[in-house]
Amino acid sequence: MAKKVALMQGNEACAHGALYAGCNFFAGYPITPSTEVAEVLSNELPKVGGKFIQMEDEIGATAALIGAALTGAKALDATSGPGMSLKQELIGYACIAEVPCVIVNVQRGGPSTGMPTGPGQSDMQQAMWGTHGDHAAIAISPASCQEIYEETVRAFNLAEKYRMPVQLQLDEICAHMREPVTFPEPGELEVIDREAPTVSPEDYKPYDDSQGQIPPLASFGSGYRYHVTGLNKAADGFPTTKAELVDAEERRQIAKVMDNLDDILKNEEYQLEDAEVVLFAYGSTSRSARYAVNELRKEGIKAGLFRPITVWPFPDERVAELAEQAKAIVCPEMNLGQMVREVERVAKGACLVSHIGRVDGEPINPGQIIDRVKEVL
Amino acid sequence: MAERYEIRFSGAGGQGLITAGIILAEAASIVEGKSAVQSQSYGPEARGGASKSEVIISDGPIDYPKATIVDACLAMTQVACDKYANGIKPGGLLLLDEDFVPNVPEGDFKVVRVPIMRTAQEEIGRAIVANVVALGAMIALTGVVAKESGLKAVLSRVPEAFKDLNEKAYNMGFEKVKAAMA
Amino acid sequence: MAYDYEKSIRPGKLPHIWCPGCGHGIIMKGLIRAMDSCELDLKNTAVVSGIGCASRLPGYLDACTLHTAHGRAAAFATGVKMAKPEMTVLVVGGDGDGTAIGGNHFIHACRRNIDITYIVMNNNIYGMTGGQFSPCTPTGAMASTTPYGNPDPTFDISKLAIGAGATFVARGTAFHATQIDKLIAEGIRHKGTAVIEILDDCPTTYGRRNKFRSVVDMMKRLKDIAVPVAAAAKMTPEQLEGKVLTGVLYKEERPEYTEQYAQVIAKAQGA
Numbered sequence: 001m002a003k004k005v006a007l008m009q010g011n012e013a014c015a016h017g018a019l020y021a022g023c024n025f026f027a028g029y030p031i032t033p034s035t036e037v038a039e040v041l042s043n044e045l046p047k048v049g050g051k052f053i054q055m056e057d058e059i060g061a062t063a064a065l066i067g068a069a070l071t072g073a074k075a076l077d078a079t080s081g082p083g084m085s086l087k088q089e090l091i092g093y094a095c096i097a098e099v100p101c102v103i104v105n106v107q108r109g110g111p112s113t114g115m116p117t118g119p120g121q122s123d124m125q126q127a128m129w130g131t132h133g134d135h136a137a138i139a140i141s142p143a144s145c146q147e148i149y150e151e152t153v154r155a156f157n158l159a160e161k162y163r164m165p166v167q168l169q170l171d172e173i174c175a176h177m178r179e180p181v182t183f184p185e186p187g188e189l190e191v192i193d194r195e196a197p198t199v200s201p202e203d204y205k206p207y208d209d210s211q212g213q214i215p216p217l218a219s220f221g222s223g224y225r226y227h228v229t230g231l232n233k234a235a236d237g238f239p240t241t242k243a244e245l246v247d248a249e250e251r252r253q254i255a256k257v258m259d260n261l262d263d264i265l266k267n268e269e270y271q272l273e274d275a276e277v278v279l280f281a282y283g284s285t286s287r288s289a290r291y292a293v294n295e296l297r298k299e300g301i302k303a304g305l306f307r308p309i310t311v312w313p314f315p316d317e318r319v320a321e322l323a324e325q326a327k328a329i330v331c332p333e334m335n336l337g338q339m340v341r342e343v344e345r346v347a348k349g350a351c352l353v354s355h356i357g358r359v360d361g362e363p364i365n366p367g368q369i370i371d372r373v374k375e376v377l
Numbered sequence: 378m379a380e381r382y383e384i385r386f387s388g389a390g391g392q393g394l395i396t397a398g399i400i401l402a403e404a405a406s407i408v409e410g411k412s413a414v415q416s417q418s419y420g421p422e423a424r425g426g427a428s429k430s431e432v433i434i435s436d437g438p439i440d441y442p443k444a445t446i447v448d449a450c451l452a453m454t455q456v457a458c459d460k461y462a463n464g465i466k467p468g469g470l471l472l473l474d475e476d477f478v479p480n481v482p483e484g485d486f487k488v489v490r491v492p493i494m495r496t497a498q499e500e501i502g503r504a505i506v507a508n509v510v511a512l513g514a515m516i517a518l519t520g521v522v523a524k525e526s527g528l529k530a531v532l533s534r535v536p537e538a539f540k541d542l543n544e545k546a547y548n549m550g551f552e553k554v555k556a557a558m559a
Numbered sequence: 560m561a562y563d564y565e566k567s568i569r570p571g572k573l574p575h576i577w578c579p580g581c582g583h584g585i586i587m588k589g590l591i592r593a594m595d596s597c598e599l600d601l602k603n604t605a606v607v608s609g610i611g612c613a614s615r616l617p618g619y620l621d622a623c624t625l626h627t628a629h630g631r632a633a634a635f636a637t638g639v640k641m642a643k644p645e646m647t648v649l650v651v652g653g654d655g656d657g658t659a660i661g662g663n664h665f666i667h668a669c670r671r672n673i674d675i676t677y678i679v680m681n682n683n684i685y686g687m688t689g690g691q692f693s694p695c696t697p698t699g700a701m702a703s704t705t706p707y708g709n710p711d712p713t714f715d716i717s718k719l720a721i722g723a724g725a726t727f728v729a730r731g732t733a734f735h736a737t738q739i740d741k742l743i744a745e746g747i748r749h750k751g752t753a754v755i756e757i758l759d760d761c762p763t764t765y766g767r768r769n770k771f772r773s774v775v776d777m778m779k780r781l782k783d784i785a786v787p788v789a790a791a792a793k794m795t796p797e798q799l800e801g802k803v804l805t806g807v808l809y810k811e812e813r814p815e816y817t818e819q820y821a822q823v824i825a826k827a828q829g830a
Contacts, residue, residue, distance in 0.1 A: 005406075005407055007399065007403045007406055007407060007413070007415070024642075025638075025642050027638060027641075043827075046823050046824040046828070049824060049828075051820060053638075053641050053820075055634060056663050056664060056666075057663055059634070060631070060634035060663065060664050061634075063628070063631040063634030063635045063637075063638060063664070064634050064637050064638030064641065066638065067625070067634070067635035067636060067638025067642070068638040069638075070623075070625065070639065071639055071642040072642075072643075073642040089628055090631065093627065093628050173443070174442075176416065176417070177415065177416040177442050178402055178414065178416070179413065179414050179415075179439075180406035180407060180412075180413065201602075220605055220639060220643065220646065221603050221605075221623065221645065221646045223602050225602055225621055225622055225624075226624075227569075227618055227624045228624070228625045230627065230628055231626070238618060284442065287440045288440070288441050290441075291440035291441040294440070363441075363443050365443070365445065366440075366445070367445075
């Protein structure tokens with residue numbers, strides 16, 4: 001039987017990807033340009049026995065998300081700029097309490113209300129540093145409707161596996177455009193569920209890392225009684241101010257991500273083998289960059305594209321190699337200089353790093369990129 | 378058709394032109410298996426103003442998802458024409474509603490004028506199908522998908538009770554353009 | 560024989576952090592008796608709190624306990640209950656946590672009539688941060704941020720809950736210790752959002768700034784101002800001046816939220 005193919009918006013693809021991943025809980029608050037995610041799930045979740053709740057505000061949505069996730073639910077929340085700002089405290093809560101969940105941020109113009117229907121990529125540093133306190137982050141920026149579907153599944157997998165919030169950093173262009181999406185068959189994409197504890201309820205400690213960096217998470221209501229708090233805590237989940245315990249816990253929570261980059265990082269490389277100029281681009285902007293690479297190659301200019309799909313953690317190692325290889329790295333982004341800071345940090349001056357920023361609500365078009373590449377060469 | 382082909386539908390908000398774009402993209406991608414991307418302009422108003430829907434169709438992958446320079450453009454109203462009938466490829470096509478776009482822009486493109494809204498209102502009796510008339514007209518004008526593919530995509534979207542109405546609208550739009558170009 | 564609180568307390572977690580004379584411990588004991596009388600299975604009971612002195616309570620109970628962020632307890636609890644309706648979900652917290660920073664979640668939990676029991680320990684002050692005024696600090700009272708007396712009007716939490724749609728609302732005091740468990744138990748048994756407001760005392764940050772010479776004075780105030788609903792019905796407005804009603808203030812039957820959503824599921828599945 002032929003696979004189901006449907007033309008759909010990126011936001012709709014996200015909702016269907018979530019369902020494929022086993023998402024059974026959505027909490028959200030209406031905000032443009034993310035509402036289609038909620039609309040689709042309000043319709044689809046009850047069909048599979050899942051739950052949809054529209055909360056009273058953005059903070060409440062993330063609170064309900066975490067509460068549901070602690071009962072074992074695979075939970076999704078979708079929002080956009082201002083909503084993401086409101087959620088930051090609880091994203092930190094999900095980090096320290098180590099609760100798996102997925103939060104979609106359909107980036108629009110900003111700051112503040114900005115341009116609700118205009119695209120942006122200006123929450124990229126927020127995805128890493130938005131919540132207070134040291135922590136690790138995983139964020140993913142897909143570039144097509146098909147990829148949004150598949151990366152939503154991967155976002156759930158990473159959340160479940162690493163027991164933490166994962167952010168899907170979409171942009172308004174990817175979220176609202178429509179493309180054909182081929183629905184994968186059951187079993188075709190890997191679906192990971194969180195590890196359940198093997199110890200008895202009496203012996204369970206929710207942050208005990210003696211068996212590995214990522215302690216299993218028991219679901220509320222499954223026979224295990226334990227304590228969850230946003231305070232710094234010891235392995236047993238109870239608050240502590242003992243310096244060595246606090247330090248060890250904080251470091252473990254970052255190490256569980258940074259020690260597993262091979263599993264978490266994902267990039268696309270296009271025409272990079274002999275590239276003299278590397279375009280570093282993600283999300284919808286990477287499509288302009290790819291178009292530009294093709295045009296530049298026609299003119300004999302050795303351009304290539306490096307597209308991080310996992311944007312946080314940052315692919316330090318590979319970008320450093322490319323900086324050694326290339327004469328220049330050009331970074332088009334719909335912001336005034338966010339991920340380019342990481343490129344510059346990693347390139348350490350090995351090549352020229354040139355930023356193309358745009359915040360007028362218009363996408364960066366291939367012509368802009370082509371012109372800049374010719375300038376820097 | 379390896380190269381990208383870009384089509385813009387524009388008119389007043391509420392005229393169903395976003396849907397027309399979606400159906401065209403479905404005809405190209407779901408029915409004919411090509412690549413297609415549809416996108417649209419969003420304003421704060423749900424009705425009125427000027428709205429546009431753009432479709433890019435290609436045999437190969439589509440990188441840049443927005444229109445660069447369009448091969449064909451439809452304007453249903455003067456406001457939409459003034460705002461969106463630009464960036465047309467030299468030698469491209471401009472399809473206008475004959476009654477609602479009195480001031481025809483000049484440029485290096487072929488203008489085809491068809492009474493789209495009048496056809497919907499008077500000949501079919503339902504203004505709501507003007508977008509399907511427009512879709513038939515655009516497919517006749519550009520040949521970007523086969524006539525049957527467009528019709529199949531239209532019919533897959535409408536309830537049984539409205540299939541005849543929409544088929545009639547689609548065919549009429551198609552024939553009007555064929556007659557105008559003959 | 561002394562009542563056995565130990566079986567509901569987490570081993571090794573006492574002593575608690577509360578000051579001598581604080582009413583929170585009295586309320587916790589009332590809560591434990593209520594949970595006991597409702598025969599709650601602690602493995603299937605979530606106790607959720609926000610931030611503040613009162614919000615430390617869940618840590619002492621041997622249940623599924625969730626100490627969340629300031630003001631957000633009702634929203635976390637909503638997520639727990641919605642995802643797993645078979646769990647009993649209790650919320651505990653203070654007046655500032657529940658009605659200032661958490662006011663929106665509080666009123667919307669009431670509006671939905673989701674089956675959670677929310678115990679507000681109202682001591683009229685932000686205790687943990689050192690005695691700043693809360694929405695429940697009496698007008699004119701002294702607090703660390705009202706050095707000239709509190710200019711703000713106050714919330715009546717029970718009225719707020721009734722107005723927002725809670726279907727069971729009761730009020731007690733930390734002085735009337737034996738009534739607490741009965742009110743909470745009735746709230747737990749009630750299907751829908753139950754709000755139990757317990758008037759409480761904070762000798763450390765409220766009492767000493769407001770001319771209460773001792774904890775006894777504060778408890779005496781709670782004793783003096785409380786009037787049971789039945790008794791109040793026979794009193795004149797003049798006699799009720801300065802008093803607060805205690806007991807079950809409001810009760811109605813209205814469809815519960817997770818049951819309503821079960822119907823959404825049935826509809827979506829074509830039943």
